[in-house]
Amino acid sequence: MTDGGALLRRLGDAAANVRGRLTPDAPMDAITWFRAGGPAELLFQPADEEDLSSFLKALPDDVPITVVGVGSNLLVREAGIRGVVIRLSAKGFGQAEATGDNTIRAGAAVPDKKVAAVALEVGIGGFHFYHGIPGAIGGALRMNAGANGVETRERVVSVRAIDRQGEVREFSNAQMGYAYRHSSAPKDLIFVSAEFEGYAEDRDAIRTAMDAVQTHRETVQPIREKTGGSTFKNPEGTSAWKEIDKAGCRGLMIGGAQISPMHCNFMINTGSATGYDLEYLGETVRARVLEHSGIRLEWEIKRIGDFKPGHEVQEFLGQLL
DSSP: OOOHHHHHHHHTHHHHTOSSEEEEEEEGGGTSTTOOOOEEEEEEEOSSHHHHHHHHHHSOTTSOEEEEOSSTTEEEOTTOEEEEEEEOOHHHHOOEEEOSSSEEEEETTSBHHHHHHHHHHHTEESOGGGGGOOSBHHHHHHHTOEETTEEGGGTEEEEEEEOTTSOEEEEETGGGOEETTEEOSOTTOEEEEEEEEOEEOOHHHHHHHHHHHHHHHHHHSOTTSEEEEEOBOOOTTSOHHHHHHHTTOTTOEETTEEEOSSOTTEEEEOSSOOHHHHHHHHHHHHHHHHHHHOOOOOBOSEEESOOOTTOOOOGGGGOOO
8 A cells, every 4th residue: 555645754855845746645546537546655746847857866766756647548556556656747848839830849748639739720730640649748759659640750859858867868759769659768767848840731731630530539439438548559460459359359348347339449437447447357358369369469558556455467367478
């Protein structure tokens, strides 16, 4: 179990000097789009980049750090998250603006949809895909988020980050090591902003592309449910939802968690799902797909935190890997 009060007292000056917000035992089910999961031992929302840097420089090395965004692609386990959970504030990291003819600088807390809106406003093409991704720029940078045939790596010029020691670092596109739904940038980095580049395009054409993205989402995805977005990465040569459907998992339920009857690569919380229900359902699907087609689906949803004793979930439900 987490004890945020004890951790807060232990941090002493590191906690006393922050200008942002520190919340002991913060309920993560209020943040995640699944509306499930245990608490964060200590949630830190820094006021700005300087506040984050100062806090990290004073934080003891043995205190774990977990970074979360808007919670759209996140599954938190029932026993919660030990250490400090950092969630960048919209006030300090939520600005996006055009910085040149075809460039945009955005903070890591900026919703992807806002970047698409800024691009539309100034006539920069290539960002319509962000209109359909329900996350923030920090997560998009970390996982190379993409949709509608476009990925984040195609737009990134440079990334600004703060490391575990509180030092500011800059990375080029090449240094991010992008691949499908992956970045090989050091795991301890906290992305704070990035510069993107598109191309000049007629606003009507941009608006048409954004409308097409929205129509597609509303037609084929359960966007009005408590969901975490795409559950699994697409395997090479096929789609995750097709393999899940062929394995007979459409509509499958465990506890309050269900594979969406509308789109098989979406899990939904029907109202009472726990983190255990959701992860056990996901691993059940992985096991059935492995048995049916020999394909080992990889999670796209980020799963964090500790299992509640007696509610541990094994990969592929313990099948031989």
